[in-house]
Amino acid sequence: MIILVAYASVEGQTAKIASRIAEKVEDAGHQAILANLAEPGFAIPGRFDAVILCGPIHMGAYPNTLIRFIQNWKAALLEVPSALVTVSLAILSDYSEGHEEAMSYPEKLIKETGWTPQVQYHAAGALKYLEYDFFKRWVMRRISGHEGRPVDTSQDYEFTDWAALDVFTADFLAQAAKQEV
Ligand SMILES: Cc1cc2nc3c(=O)[nH]c(=O)nc-3n(C[C@H](O)[C@H](O)[C@H](O)COP(=O)(O)O)c2cc1C
Structure with a gap:
C-alpha cells in the first residue's frame, strides 16, 4: 500500500x-x-491507499496548515482508510478536565472540517524549554507546574510513548489492508 x-x-x-x-x-x-504540510509547493500525491494526518495542539488548536489541508482535500481523504494523530500535553493530565480537554481537540476539528478519521490516536508531545522564547518558556513552565510536570527549564522533556505509537501504526496498517481487499 501507499500510505x-x-x-x-x-x-x-x-x-x-x-x-x-x-x-x-x-x-x-x-x-x-x-x-510536511508547511512546505511550499506540497501537492497531494495522485494515488494513496490510506492516510495518517498528524497535528500538534498549540493554544487549544491544530495548526492552520493542517485545517486548510483537510478542508481542501476532504473528498480525497474520505475515500481511503484514515487516521488522525493528535499531539498534545493535555493527554498526559491526571485530571479529568485535562483528559476531556485532550479529547475535545479532535472533536472540534471534526466539526470544523466535516472530516471524520476512521481511527484516532493521541500521542503525548514534548516540552522544549530550550527552544522556547522567554514568554513561551514562562507560560509553559506555569502550566507545567500546575499539572505536576517538570519545571526545570534547563532541559527539554519528551513524553511520547514510542512503543505505543508503533502499536497504533501496526494496527492501522492491518485495518487498512483489510479494507483494501
Ligand atoms: C505555546 C504552546 C502552547 C501549547 N498549547 C497546548 C494546548 O493548548 N494544549 C495541549 O495539550 N498542549 C499544548 N502545548 C503542548 C504541545 O502540544 C506539545 O509541546 C507538542 O509536543 C508540540 O508539538 P510540535 O513540536 O510538533 O509543535 C503547547 C505548547 C506550546 C509551546
Whole structure:
C-alpha cells in the first residue's frame, strides 16, 4: 500500500512522530509518502491507499496548515482508510478536565472540517524549554507546574510513548489492508 503520512509541526515533535510512523510503514513493506504540510509547493500525491494526518495542539488548536489541508482535500481523504494523530500535553493530565480537554481537540476539528478519521490516536508531545522564547518558556513552565510536570527549564522533556505509537501504526496498517481487499 501507499500510505500518505502528512504532518504539521511547530517545534518539531510532531515531525519526529510522523517520521517514526513513516519508518514503521516502510518496515512493514509498504511505501510511505512523508509530507510536511508547511512546505511550499506540497501537492497531494495522485494515488494513496490510506492516510495518517498528524497535528500538534498549540493554544487549544491544530495548526492552520493542517485545517486548510483537510478542508481542501476532504473528498480525497474520505475515500481511503484514515487516521488522525493528535499531539498534545493535555493527554498526559491526571485530571479529568485535562483528559476531556485532550479529547475535545479532535472533536472540534471534526466539526470544523466535516472530516471524520476512521481511527484516532493521541500521542503525548514534548516540552522544549530550550527552544522556547522567554514568554513561551514562562507560560509553559506555569502550566507545567500546575499539572505536576517538570519545571526545570534547563532541559527539554519528551513524553511520547514510542512503543505505543508503533502499536497504533501496526494496527492501522492491518485495518487498512483489510479494507483494501
Ligand atoms: C505555546 C504552546 C502552547 C501549547 N498549547 C497546548 C494546548 O493548548 N494544549 C495541549 O495539550 N498542549 C499544548 N502545548 C503542548 C504541545 O502540544 C506539545 O509541546 C507538542 O509536543 C508540540 O508539538 P510540535 O513540536 O510538533 O509543535 C503547547 C505548547 C506550546 C509551546
